[in-house]
Amino acid sequence: MxxxxxxxxxxxxxxxxxxxxxxxEVTMICHRREQAERLAANxxxxxxxxxxxxxxxxxxxxxxxxxxLLIVAVKSPHVSSIIEQIHEAYRGGFSPDLLxxxxxxxxxxxxxxxxxxxxxxxxDHGAIKRDDVTVxxxxxxxxxxxxxxxxxxxxxxxxxxxxxxxxxxxxxxxLARKLIVNCAVNPLTxxxxxxxxxxxxxxxxxxxxxxxxxxxxxxxxxxxxxxLNNVQSVCERTALNTSSMLxxxxxxxxxxxxxxxxxxxxxxxxxxxxxxxxxxVFESIKGLESR
Amino acid sequence: MxxxxxxxxxxxxxxxxxxxxxxxEVTMICHRREQAERLAANxxxxxxxxxxxxxxxxxxxxxxxxxxLLIVAVKSPHVSSIIEQIHEAYRGGFSPDLLxxxxxxxxxxxxxxxxxxxxxxxxDHGAIKRDDVTVxxxxxxxxxxxxxxxxxxxxxxxxxxxxxxxxxxxxxxxLARKLIVNCAVNPLTxxxxxxxxxxxxxxxxxxxxxxxxxxxxxxxxxxxxxxLNNVQSVCERTALNTSSMLxxxxxxxxxxxxxxxxxxxxxxxxxxxxxxxxxxVFESIKGLESR
Numbered sequence: 001m002x003x004x005x006x007x008x009x010x011x012x013x014x015x016x017x018x019x020x021x022x023x024x025e026v027t028m029i030c031h032r033r034e035q036a037e038r039l040a041a042n043x044x045x046x047x048x049x050x051x052x053x054x055x056x057x058x059x060x061x062x063x064x065x066x067x068x069l070l071i072v073a074v075k076s077p078h079v080s081s082i083i084e085q086i087h088e089a090y091r092g093g094f095s096p097d098l099l100x101x102x103x104x105x106x107x108x109x110x111x112x113x114x115x116x117x118x119x120x121x122x123x124d125h126g127a128i129k130r131d132d133v134t135v136x137x138x139x140x141x142x143x144x145x146x147x148x149x150x151x152x153x154x155x156x157x158x159x160x161x162x163x164x165x166x167x168x169x170x171x172x173x174x175l176a177r178k179l180i181v182n183c184a185v186n187p188l189t190x191x192x193x194x195x196x197x198x199x200x201x202x203x204x205x206x207x208x209x210x211x212x213x214x215x216x217x218x219x220x221x222x223x224x225x226x227x228l229n230n231v232q233s234v235c236e237r238t239a240l241n242t243s244s245m246l247x248x249x250x251x252x253x254x255x256x257x258x259x260x261x262x263x264x265x266x267x268x269x270x271x272x273x274x275x276x277x278x279x280x281v282f283e284s285i286k287g288l289e290s291r
Numbered sequence: 292m293x294x295x296x297x298x299x300x301x302x303x304x305x306x307x308x309x310x311x312x313x314x315x316e317v318t319m320i321c322h323r324r325e326q327a328e329r330l331a332a333n334x335x336x337x338x339x340x341x342x343x344x345x346x347x348x349x350x351x352x353x354x355x356x357x358x359x360l361l362i363v364a365v366k367s368p369h370v371s372s373i374i375e376q377i378h379e380a381y382r383g384g385f386s387p388d389l390l391x392x393x394x395x396x397x398x399x400x401x402x403x404x405x406x407x408x409x410x411x412x413x414x415d416h417g418a419i420k421r422d423d424v425t426v427x428x429x430x431x432x433x434x435x436x437x438x439x440x441x442x443x444x445x446x447x448x449x450x451x452x453x454x455x456x457x458x459x460x461x462x463x464x465x466l467a468r469k470l471i472v473n474c475a476v477n478p479l480t481x482x483x484x485x486x487x488x489x490x491x492x493x494x495x496x497x498x499x500x501x502x503x504x505x506x507x508x509x510x511x512x513x514x515x516x517x518x519l520n521n522v523q524s525v526c527e528r529t530a531l532n533t534s535s536m537l538x539x540x541x542x543x544x545x546x547x548x549x550x551x552x553x554x555x556x557x558x559x560x561x562x563x564x565x566x567x568x569x570x571x572v573f574e575s576i577k578g579l580e581s582r
Contacts, residue, residue: 191482191575192575192578192579194582198582202578202581202582203578204574204575204577204578204581205574205575205578207574208571208574208575208578211567211571276502276567276568276571277567277571280499280502280567280568280571283495283496283498283499284482284483284495284496284499286495287483287493287494287495287496287499288483290493290495291485291489291493
């Protein structure tokens with residue numbers, strides 16, 4: 001398959017490496033020309049159980065060349081500008097299937113402006129971008145995809161034993177379940193500066209996490225107990241991980257709090273629902289960002 | 292006046308120094324014999340605008356010797372054991388007036404077991420105990436006292452220009468006003484690891500502080516706007532201070548969260564009132580303490 005990946009952060013580089021290693025023709029599309037040039041020259045340096053160097057193509061702009069799948073792996077706030085570029089590149093011509101992999105659900109409304117077949121995906125791999133061409137795969141996981149519009153595109157042939165892709169029937173349930181995990185784990189690990197496992201081992205932190213799960217599952221219409229079980233199992237599996245939000249705060253970067261807890265606050269406001277615990281972490285993370 | 296001070300922490304040492312310097316006969320009563328011996332041998336080393344060494348008497352136990360005023364300057368959790376010692380020492384005999392200086396209102400119920408004239412006090416001096424015999428006076432303030440039982444004992448002759456003591460008519464208003472300040476400032480500075488002034492300059496932190504003031508003033512029956520104004524003015528005056536709760540967390544000590552936010556939670560539970568922001572900070576500080 002010819003696969004282009006927009007966004008060469010940790011997730012984009014991880015996908016690029018794995019799809020290239022299984023024989024697909026991968027092009028990374030980067031925001032910065034410098035990164036594209038380095039990737040085109042050096043490939044991706046992958047640090048997993050072993051170290052590998054993987055050849056890929058790279059470009060700093062999306063062109064209308066034929067491809068089978070275009071994966072959008074940028075952070076949620078950048079999705080709207082990517083959608084504009086997609087409109088521009090494929091105006092009236094051939095157009096690949098699209099797969100959007102973002103945290104939260106803030107980007108969902110924007111997808112309806114596109115006429116392509118659209119898949120949405122979530123993933124729970126742990127990955128860290130070490131530099132522009134280096135990604136470290138610190139926790140094995142899975143990718144889950146679901147059809148947002150159009151026919152369910154079968155990505156079974158992309159799935160590998162070590163890098164599985166699962167198909168889910170209901171995109172809303174899939175994204176909402178992941179969003180609840182993010183709402184519970186990310187802000188609290190950032191605020192308390194702890195690894196994910198502390199939210200289970202520290203009874204006080206757990207009590208607050210429970211309230212966040214209660215609020216977000218209520219707002220999103222998912223079952224509370226099932227959501228809490230899911231959050232707990234993610235915390236167990238990723239106990240020693242530093243969440244992306246804690247990493248962002250430590251590095252002085254802005255976080256994904258708008259796409260995560262911010263989405264819950266907006267939905268709660270529409271329905272007139274009170275979500276004080278969510279508001280507490282939202283304002284706190286925003287405050288810590290601006291320090 | 293013959294003044295005994297139970298508790299040789301930052302506040303106790305500060306009071307001892309100032310009352311001794313203005314000619315009163317001061318005895319410090321310490322929990323640890325070692326500290327009492329060092330204080331008796333060396334006096335208190337005071338670091339203020341100038342450095343001074345102040346002679347005082349010191350003991351590691353409360354005796355029934357005649358005195359005019361006994362000041363209890365221990366942290367709130369230790370008040371109950373001090374009250375037992377007072378009962379023991381003054382069983383049936385002469386008994387001085389008592390002044391209790393604690394944060395929060397958790398100790399108030401216990402005071403009614405005492406038959407003496409009782410004053411309660413709050414203070415907003417900044418003071419840090421550097422070692423067992425050294426106190427640094429980092430922020431000038433005032434002491435406020437009010438009669439809890441008995442006749443209002445006039446402490447005017449204890450008041451000094453640089454170390455004023457103000458009398459207040461209503462002990463409940465006085466303690467509740469101070470408690471609201473502590474509920475707003477202490478947990479948030481501890482959680483965000485910032486100095487007091489950040490709660491005013493960071494709009495996100497301010498938004499959460501406002502909610503804490505709203506909850507605690509509602510629970511305690513004080514006016515919200517007046518309480519918020521008071522909290523703001525304290526934050527302004529102490530902008531560069533590290534709150535005692537942040538200092539306690541940094542040093543790995545337990546904090547006064549039970550006496551502060553814990554009191555609000557108990558009162559809210561009795562009245563069936565919902566205080567999610569207060570509960571958030573309570574559980575968070577408890578969780579950070581136990582790390």
